[in-house]
Amino acid sequence: MHRVVVLAIEEVVGFDLNIPPLVFSSASHDGRPLYDVRICGVDDRPVRASFGYTAKFDHGPEALADADTVIIPGTRVHGPRRNGTLPGPLADALALIPPHARIMSICTGAFVLAAAGILDGRRATTHWAHAATFRKLYPRVDLDENVLFVDDGKVLTSAGLAAGVDLCLHVVRADHGSAVANHAARYCVVPPWRDGGQSQFIDRPLPEPGDGSTAKTRAWALERLDEPLDLATLAGHARMSVRTFSRRFRAETGLSARAWLNQQRVLHARHLLETTDLPIDRVAAEAGLGTAASLRQHMQAAIGVAPLAYRRTFSRS
Missing domain, CATH: 1.10.10.60 (Homeodomain-like)
Known part of the structure; x- marks a missing residue:
């Protein structure tokens, strides 16, 4: 099966963290699951989430070495979010990702990809509320905060929070067609498709x-x-x-x-x-x-x- 590994980086945004396991684990064909979804941290320690709890995962960062797709959920990690630097342990974890792997981010996970240089020269998006900070830290990224997600081939980024659902369903649809994606969406009780170019509805009453x-x-x-x-x-x-x-x-x-x-x-x-x-x-x-x-x-x-x-x-x- 296609292996999806979600890398939880402290402080991880709990909502973002749970989107990929729910969506990809809901994708099946004739009752057969199409994705093997795993969650890991930068190391083996529990990871603090942004809203009052800490999570411990069944896998360590070594899971990244066998990934076909790696997803970075939103995070409040200091270096990428504040000064454009990449902490050593995080850099070591990212270095485990195989060259063939597809890399995705949800919300402020894009800051991590940008700090690692993965988004240099690429079009990307993140939550509109953090766009100004992102541009200041990462001027080499072609940021478009007016869309729900950006598919740039092997590197995909989504806007904030629920836009991560749209991106994951987009990937399932691209991998296995609309019938599988629609079934996954029905199970998750979400709309099966919102086009990536749709507006993030910034400050619209x-x-x-x-x-x-x-x-x-x-x-x-x-x-x-x-x-x-x-x-x-x-x-x-x-x-x-x-x-x-x-x-x-x-x-x-x-x-x-x-x-x-x-x-x-x-x-x-x-x-x-x-x-x-x-x-x-x-x-x-x-x-x-x-x-x-x-x-x-x-x-x-x-x-x-x-x-x-x-x-x-x-x-x-």
Whole structure:
């Protein structure tokens, strides 16, 4: 099995620490688990978490040497978070990671990867609240705090806290397809997919009580992606003026209605490509993207892959 090793670095953020074991251990095929998930510390001592408890793990740092994927959860460790340095024991633990391993971080775990030089010249993200400090300490990293996660090949980073769930599900989806990822998401009772480029919703207020929301209209639209849906139609369903609807829609999603519809249509097309043998023209029509040429254009813009190539890569027959 693919071995996932979670490296807990004191003070580890407990929420982040528990995300990878839950998500990856929930991924299975025909009842067979697809990942062997282990947690270890920098040494064999118990690790203090950020909110009132200490954890002891079944494995020591030697587990890193056999890892296929290593995940660094959020941490308050002093050196990487305060002055850009990497403590000797932590550097020794990271040196055990084999060259082929995929490396991921959740939230402020990105500070550790940056201190180790792993993110130099790469695009990455972290929790928006720590972006200014990150930039000051690690100017060689191309930081984008406006997204949920960044997939840069063998190195992946996520924004704060729950965005770690999105990143882990993204990896399961890339490894084993949407059916496995959707099953894992259902078990964890979380949404199966939030696109990595979606906003972190930085300092956006929730609608005032009684103001209404665009949520019901979004759910309604998701059932009708193959139909022509313009801004006026969406606003009419929500019983709002176009101006009010547009303002609230962006406040709640971080996107314009048109951009959100295109995103959802591409996601639906990807699902159909992964799980059906429908002709490309039919996939385009059912996703509301019109023609095969239009689908190709949207997929190239969104993920840089043509529909047929995507189907060959991600379909699981």
